[in-house]
Amino acid sequence: MLPFTVLTAVAVPLEIAKIDTGMILPGRFMRRHRRPGHDYSEAFLHDLRFDEKGVPRPEFAMNMPAYAKAEILVTDSDFGCGSSREGAAYAVMDYGLRALIGPSFAEIFYGNCLQNGLLPVTLPEPVVHDLWAQLRNTPGATITIDLPNQQVIAPDGSAHAFEINQLRKERLVLGIDDIDVTLEHRAAIDAFEAKRQQAYPWLPNAAHVLAGH
Known part of the structure; x- marks a missing residue:
């Protein structure tokens, strides 16, 4: 997972409330197997x-040239409501966004974002609303998100503090996920497996199961 410390990037406004996961990633695109070169970037808010x-809507902010390189999306309330599909977070990331700013996010979607480095x-x-106004007045303007200091720096230079769970923050800064944390205990896991295999030799070894043997 890519570490997140300080991001200064073009931000795009999305002034629509209650955008649900079905809008973020329409269900018909979930039939695709997500892999390198075949991701959900096209599906995002399709x-x-x-x-x-299939023609781009020229009036939609994300289709405007000034926002073409945006890595930050400034959303409205309840972004990510609806179903719990984790693919919605994948779609946001596949589009090239690294951060979202908004008044509120659906709880499950919020967790899925953090779990995947978004x-x-x-x-x-x-x-x-003030950020939207600044971005509308100066298309292509940048916002800075300073995660270590938990601050958002607006285009006009004003600073705004935000809250985040400290464990989640640490994992984002280090670029580690649940698997990385689990593997920090690899020696203890291996020792447990060896002990279990000796005590219960008829049970399959977890390493063999994971390897498909």
Whole structure:
């Protein structure tokens, strides 16, 4: 997982409330097997970004040239509500975004983002509305997210503090996930497996199961 410390990037406003996971990643795209070169980048917010013929909607902010390199999405309230599909977080990341800023996020979606190295930042609604105004007035403007110091620096230079669980923060800064944390205990796991195999030799060895033997 890519470490997240300080990100300064173009930010794009998305002034639509209650965008659910079915809008973030329409179900018809989930039939695809996600792999390098065949990800969910096209699927991300597909029906908002494209019309029924697949033509990009020129009035939609994310299709405007000024926001083409955006890595931060400034959303409205309840972003990620709806189903618990983890693919919604994958779609956000596959599009090239590294962080989201909004007044609120659905709880499961919020957790899925953090689990996959995507930072969702919650700020008060008036602050988010002010960020939208700044981004509209200066398309292509950048926002800085300083995770170690838990601050968002707006285009006008104003600083806004945000809260985040300290364990989640540490994992993002280090770029580690649950698997990495588990593997820190590899020696203890191996010792347990060896002891169990000796005591119960008729049980399959976990390493063999994982290897498909």
